[in-house]
Amino acid sequence: MKTVMPATARGPLAGAVMEQLSAWLATERYARSMVPQILGVTRGLSAWMDDHDIALQALTVAVLESFEATYGRTVPGHTLVATRMPPLRRFLTETGYLPGIELARRQVRRPVNKPAPPISTAADRELDQWARWQREVGGIGAGCIRHRRIWMAELVDSLCPTDDRIDWSTCDVATLNTSIVARSAGLSSASCTLIVDATRSLMRWALATGRVTHDLTGGILRTRATRVTLPRALSPTQVEALLAACHPKSVAGVRDRAVITLLWRLGLRAGETAHLCLDDIDWSAGRLSVVGKGPRRLTLPLPVDVGRALVTWLAVRPTNACDRALFVRVRPPIRALSSAGISDIVKHRGEAAGMGAVHAHRLRHTAAMNVIAGGGNLIEAQELLGHRSAASTQTYARTDLTSLRTLTVPFGQVPR
Structure with missing residues (x-):
């Protein structure tokens, strides 16, 4: 039409x-x-x-x-x-x-005719200094810092009686909790938890830099505890269906098959996959260098099936690409795929396979759970996923119920 x-x-x-x-x-x-x-x-x-x-x-x-x-x-x-x-x-x-x-997608929707109000110069300056502290002291990633800045902008601006200074003496527990309640309205439990975490981070920074004299984090509201769901992985049959949805005779199909193979075998994030360059592959050593969160550079082994998928893709990768990104668009402009572009590949191929929309992170869960199911331990899963803390990987332990049962003491044999 x-x-x-x-x-x-x-x-x-x-x-x-x-x-x-x-x-x-x-x-x-x-x-x-x-x-x-x-x-x-x-x-x-x-x-x-x-x-x-x-x-x-x-x-x-x-x-x-x-x-x-x-x-x-x-x-x-x-x-x-x-x-x-x-x-x-x-x-x-x-x-x-x-x-x-x-x-x-993470922000609270505002009416079209009511754009977000601008904040004062002093508030903007304070948020910049807090961001620098998070990055340099806490090693927080840029994406998380951007989200926290949006969530805390109105709170910091409310502490600004004039355009040139912040009055932290007016900040108390009641002010913080009122801000959390207002900012969390209509959001999911997960988003509310992130807002609380951002508030705690802001006040830890304020205490560390002498802006406030008392630790107020103890009085900050806690979100309602919810049952943590088990990570959802794809079955081998579903992975095969996802790969089969990538037509082997089309350039886009070859690329998408390589992307999906990389995601489910090595457990990469969509953003990590999007940032891969041709120079990140060490063919002689059979290794792949990945920039993770932090940023931290991880070195992962290159399995045979992943290597074959990449070789097949590189044979048809457009030669007129604008950069040396590993995965690029197949239509002009021929440039690197974004994180959203990687996620869309998994989503669209999942829909084509009749599985509905599949999120790229499910392939990361699949890689981790394959390690556990194959007899590996949580340390191996942690190294594959690049988790800085073992606590982030422990959730996968609950998925291997057979192994966990061997750790329980039978009733009647409890030591006295």
């Missing part, structure tokens, strides 16, 4: 933004057939924003999602909107028109 888009641009994206987008698409080497479609969707978004009185400064992820959800109801061919929004989102993010898009 042909998409009906505005013939001329109007609204907040018209003019300079459209010109920037055209130049960006040319620089990124998008296919000629895609460029007019992306520009057409952009004109539609701009006109839609104009009709809803949304200024460029108020552009958020929620605005884009609302546009995708509603525009197609009145405009024929709305399927094109969903398929051409990803490059537009990337352009808006890279040029600063849409900050924080990677956090969209």
Whole structure:
């Protein structure tokens, strides 16, 4: 069905933004057939924003999602909107028109006409110093720091009576708990736990740096305890079905088979897989170098089946790629796949195999549980997954019930 888009641009994206987008698409080497479609969707978004009185400064992820959800109801061919929004989102993010898009799925949704209020200069400065402390002292990853900053921004800003200083003396247990309750409204238990952890981290930093004189973490609310679920792995039959959904005669199929093999055999995260480069493979030693969390560099053995899958992929990998990423797109622009791109491969192949949406992390669970099922111990699983703490790996012990039963003392033989 042909998409009906505005013939001329109007609204907040018209003019300079459209010109920037055209130049960006040319620089990124998008296919000629895609460029007019992306520009057409952009004109539609701009006109839609104009009709809803949304200024460029108020552009958020929620605005884009609302546009995708509603525009197609009145405009024929709305399927094109969903398929051409990803490059537009990337352009808006890279040029600063849409900050924080990677956090969209984790944030509390705000009404389209109520963008997040800006915080004071003093609050922004404090959050920067807290982020530096987390990174340098705690070794916290950049992604976690970004999430914590969003969750704590309003709390820190509320302690700012003027734009140039923070009054930490007004921060007490009641203030912290009120902030947690307000920020956690409507979120899952897991998200609430992360918000509590962020609050505790903020107050540990405030105490360590002399901003507060008393440890307030003891009075902070705790989230309701929930039953921790067992890690969900795929069965061998399901793994085979997932691999079989990757057509061996298509370039994308060969690539996706290599990605899935790497994930389920070595237990890599989607982000770790996306960051792999051609130089990370040591063919002579049969090893793979991976940048894990922290960042920490891990060296993993390269099993024969993984090596074969990678060799098959490298034989058809586009030679005109923009970088030396191991896994790249097969359509212009030929550049590295993102973490979301790796996750989408698993999701789409799972749907094609009739398994529904499969998350990439289930393949990581599969790798760990295969170690346990094959007679390995938790230390071996920890080394494979690259966990810094053994506590992170202990959850897999509960999945090997047969081995655990040998550790129990039979009734009647309890030592007296």
